[in-house]
Amino acid sequence: MAQQDDVFKKIVSHAKEYGFVFPSSEIYDGLSAVYDYGQNGVELKNNIKRYWWDAMTLLHENIVGIDSAIFMHPTIWKASGHVDAFNDPLIDNRDSKKRYRADVLIEEQIAKIDDKIAKEVAKAAKRFGDSFDEAQFRATNARVLEHQAHRDALHQRFSDAMNANNLDELRQIIIDEEIVCPISGTKNWTEVRQFNLMFKTEMGSTADGSMTVYLRPETAQGIFVNYLNVQKTGRMRIPFGIAQIGKAFRNEIVARQFIFRMREFEQMEMQFFVRPGEELRWFNQWKEWRLKWHKALGLGNEKYRYHDHEKLAHYANAATDIEFRMPFGFKEVEGIHSRTNFDLSQHEKYSGKKIQYFDPELNESYVPYVIETSIGVDRMFLSVLCSSYEEEQLPGGDTRVVLHLPAPLAPVKCAVLPLVRKDGLPEKAREIVDELKFDFATHYEEKDAIGKRYRRQDAIGTPFCITVDHQTLEDNTVTLRERDSMEQTRVNIADLHALIHDRVSLASLLRKLR
Ligand code: GAP
Numbered sequence: 001m002a003q004q005d006d007v008f009k010k011i012v013s014h015a016k017e018y019g020f021v022f023p024s025s026e027i028y029d030g031l032s033a034v035y036d037y038g039q040n041g042v043e044l045k046n047n048i049k050r051y052w053w054d055a056m057t058l059l060h061e062n063i064v065g066i067d068s069a070i071f072m073h074p075t076i077w078k079a080s081g082h083v084d085a086f087n088d089p090l091i092d093n094r095d096s097k098k099r100y101r102a103d104v105l106i107e108e109q110i111a112k113i114d115d116k117i118a119k120e121v122a123k124a125a126k127r128f129g130d131s132f133d134e135a136q137f138r139a140t141n142a143r144v145l146e147h148q149a150h151r152d153a154l155h156q157r158f159s160d161a162m163n164a165n166n167l168d169e170l171r172q173i174i175i176d177e178e179i180v181c182p183i184s185g186t187k188n189w190t191e192v193r194q195f196n197l198m199f200k201t202e203m204g205s206t207a208d209g210s211m212t213v214y215l216r217p218e219t220a221q222g223i224f225v226n227y228l229n230v231q232k233t234g235r236m237r238i239p240f241g242i243a244q245i246g247k248a249f250r251n252e253i254v255a256r257q258f259i260f261r262m263r264e265f266e267q268m269e270m271q272f273f274v275r276p277g278e279e280l281r282w283f284n285q286w287k288e289w290r291l292k293w294h295k296a297l298g299l300g301n302e303k304y305r306y307h308d309h310e311k312l313a314h315y316a317n318a319a320t321d322i323e324f325r326m327p328f329g330f331k332e333v334e335g336i337h338s339r340t341n342f343d344l345s346q347h348e349k350y351s352g353k354k355i356q357y358f359d360p361e362l363n364e365s366y367v368p369y370v371i372e373t374s375i376g377v378d379r380m381f382l383s384v385l386c387s388s389y390e391e392e393q394l395p396g397g398d399t400r401v402v403l404h405l406p407a408p409l410a411p412v413k414c415a416v417l418p419l420v421r422k423d424g425l426p427e428k429a430r431e432i433v434d435e436l437k438f439d440f441a442t443h444y445e446e447k448d449a450i451g452k453r454y455r456r457q458d459a460i461g462t463p464f465c466i467t468v469d470h471q472t473l474e475d476n477t478v479t480l481r482e483r484d485s486m487e488q489t490r491v492n493i494a495d496l497h498a499l500i501h502d503r504v505s506l507a508s509l510l511r512k513l514r
Pocket of ligand 1: 217218219220250252259260261262263265266267269332333334335372374375376377378379
C-alpha cells in the first residue's frame with residue numbers, strides 16, 4: 001500500500017511538472033479540491049471528451065447532444081430531490097476540528113477488515129504454495145471467519161443505518177468500532193449532521209428582487225428539462241438519447257485523492273429514453289456498451305469491474321458502477337442507472353407541463369423511462385494518467401519516465417526534432433511541421449541533446465518523434481521513433497502522414513466499438 005501511495009504521489013507531481021494538472025490559485029496557496037488543467041492536460045481532457053462525444057453521437061444515430069446552462073430554475077432542484085436529499089452525513093472531531101463524512105469513516109473501517117482478511121489469505125497462499133485452496137481456507141480458518149463475521153455484521157448495521165437515515169446510529173457505529181480521528185488520534189466526536197452539497201448563489205441585481213440559484217450538482221437535469229424541446233425539434237422517436245458534457249459543482253467535504261473528488265468537476269452524461277417495461281433490457285445493453293468503450297482504450301481489461309448496487313435509490317430499479325483500479329484501489333469512474341420515469345414525472349408535477357411521448361406503434365402516450373450513463377471526465381483522466389505512467393528500467397541501468405497514453409488521447413501526436421540547430425536541419429524540420437500540423441498536434445523542438453528531447457516527449461506521452469538529420473537533406477528520409485518500444489525506423493517523409501494517422505486517429509479507436 002505504501003508503495004502504491006508513493007507511485008500516486010509521483011503521478012501527482014509528474015502531472016504538475018509536465019503541465020497536465022495544477023492546483024487552482026496556486027500563487028495564493030491554492031483552493032482546496034479545485035484544480036486547473038495545464039497545456040497538456042487540457043489536450044488530454046479534450047481528447048477524452050471527444051472520444052466519448054463521438055462514441056455517443058456519431059456511432060448512435062438516435063443520440064444527439066445538447067449544452068444546457070449551468071444556472072437553472074431553482075425549482076428544478078426541488079423537483080429532482082437535490083434540495084431535500086442531496087446530503088452527506090458529517091461528523092466533526094472536537095480536538096482536531098476536522099470534519100469527516102461519517103459514512104466514509106465506516107466504509108474505511110470495513111475496508112480495513114477486508115485488508116486483514118486479504119493478508120491472512122496471502123500469507124496462507126505463500127505457505128501452502130500450489131496446493132492452496134482459497135475457498136476452503138476462507139471457509140475454515142478461524143481468524144478469517146472471525147474477521148468475516150465482524151465485517152458482515154458491521155456492513156449490515158451500516159446499511160440499515162444509511163437506509164433508515166439514522167444519524168444517531170451512524171455515530172454509535174463510529175463509537176462502537178473505536179474509530180479515531182486520523183489527525184488528533186482521539187474519539188472525541190460530535191453528533192452526525194446532514195450537510196447539503198449544492199453551492200448557492202444569488203441571481204438578480206437588487207437585494208429584494210434576487211433569487212437563490214444553485215450551481216448544478218449534475219448535468220443530467222439540464223437534459224431532463226430539455227426532453228420535450230429535443231424530442232419535438234429533432235423529431236426523435238423512442239428509444240433515443242440526449243448527451244451532454246459540462247461542469248458540475250459539489251461542496252464535497254471529504255475532498256481528496258487529487259482530481260478524484262473535486263468541488264468543481266466535469267461530467268459526460270447521457271439519458272436514454274425508452275418504453276416503460278423495456279428499461280432493464282436497455283440497462284443491460286448500456287452496461288455492456290459502456291464497458292466496451294472503456295476497454296477499447298487498452299489500459300488493461302483486468303483493471304475494470306462492475307459494482308452492482310444492492311441498495312437502490314427510491315427512483316431506480318437497477319444501478320451499477322464501472323470501477324477502475326486506481327493506485328488507491330478500485331473506484332467508481334462511471335455510474336449506469338435505470339432511473340424509471342422518476343425525473344420526468346417530477347418535472348411534470350412541479351412545472352405543470354405535460355412531459356409525455358406519443359408512441360405511434362402502441363398508439364398510446366406515456367412518460368418515458370430513462371437509462372442514464374454518467375461518467376466523470378476528471379476521474380476518466382485520472383484513470384488514463386495512472387495506468388499510463390511508468391518508471392521504466394532501460395538496458396544499461398538507465399531509467400525513463402514514460403506515459404503510455406492511448407495514442408488517440410495523447411496531447412501531442414508527434415514531435416519534429418532537428419538533430420542539430422544548424423546546416424539547414426531546423427528549416428527542413430519546420431517544413432515537416434508545416435505539413436503535419438493540419439492533421440496532428442505537432443511539436444517542434446530544437447533545444448538540448450536529442451536523447452533529452454526524447455525523454456521530454458516520453459514524459460508527456462507523445463507517440464512519435466521524428467528526427468531530421470543530415471541524411472534527410474540528401475534523400476528525404478527521417479527517423480521515426482516509437483514511444484513505447486523506442487524503436488527507430490528510417491522512413492520517407494512522404495509516408496509520415498499515413499504512418500502516424502494509422503496509430504493516432506480517433507476513428508481507429510471508435511472502430512473497435514463496432
Ligand atoms: N447524474 C448522476 C450522477 O451525477 P454520480 O454518481 O453522483 O451520478 C456521476 O456522478 C459521475 O460523476 C461519477 O461516477 C464520477 O465519475 C463523477 N463525479 C461525481 N462526483 C465527483 C466529484 N466530486 N469529483 C469528480 N468527479 C465526480
